[in-house]
Amino acid sequence: MTTSKRDYYEVLGVARDATPEDLKKAFRQQALKFHPDRNKEADASDRFKEVNEAYQVLTDPQRKAQYDQFGHAGVNGQAGRGFDGFEGFGGFGDIFDSFFGGSSRQTSNKGVDLEFQINVSFRDAAFGVARELELTRMELCKRCDGKRAEPGTDVIECSTCHGEGKVRRTQRTFFGQFQQVTACPTCQGEGQQIKTACKQCSGRGAERKTRKIEVQIPAGVEHGTKLLIHGEGEAGGKGIRNGDLYVHIGVQRDKVFSRRGNDVLMTAEVNMVLAALGGIINVETLEGSADIDINPGTQSGSVNRIKGAGIPHMGAADRRGDQLVELKVITPSKLDDHQTQLLQDLAESFGLERVSENSGAAHGLFDRFKDAFRSETGSS
């Protein structure tokens, strides 16, 4: 493209009587074919620009006429005027968005953000944990430092925007004439074109790298928290800041604990005798175990609080929630003879024996069945 220019019709692969529709179709095809993000050949970016230039000229009726009559000499030095040619194209942005992976946004302020999910256990979420995240992202090419040109070769002023990086296009509407300034599509706002593409990155200025990033998950993190790690997204290009990395935290359920705010909730079983008499039980905590006092006469459903045994506040780890222990009074289902006797005595002291007899139609019923059973098997 530096010395003898190829014929614009040939570049787009269309006949000289191609309709605007044909041109648009051919341009899309060729632009996709040679876009440096997809095409790794060294001359892809030059070919891409060539396609771009051909399309600009051939879709501008005035410049097309000049080109048809005088060839390249007819349109030399006028490339900057051609952007009315993109009118009705549906915006140059949409074709870029569709195959750049959204990198047309990069020309505005920063590289593409990345998002990942990390799942941690309930306890790791409570106290924080460091995790390694392996990610693949675009990084500035080390060889050309993002400049896209092979080191030592020329970088020339963009012929479309004359180094400005911006193009103006005038829109005539019913309400009047508007001027819109957009990033130059030829140089993507850089104002420069390269003569020889960098050998390592094929003139993209960036290359795909796999990196391990250590993510410090803070104590007290909640399920669904989104951590923002500045600058660890994709490279934005020379002079443009990197995208950011967002890490979504998933917190797994715990078999003992659940969470409410910064408090942890759990249930502990208390033998009914202990619940009646009072005493001490040992319960699991996030960091081990703790003894809690059971008051005499404790009811099922009552809650004991262990101060400060809950989850640290995110960003203020010295402040912690409490552990709330819901007590569930358990009735023993297996008693030995001695225990049965003790409970019968206890029942008697509460006057329950009498109540049991009064409502004890079932008792008598059982005795009758018992007799019936014995006579049937003849084992009495």
Ligand SMILES: [Zn+2]
């Ligand atoms: Zn490079």
Ligand SMILES: [Zn+2]
């Ligand atoms: Zn330009």
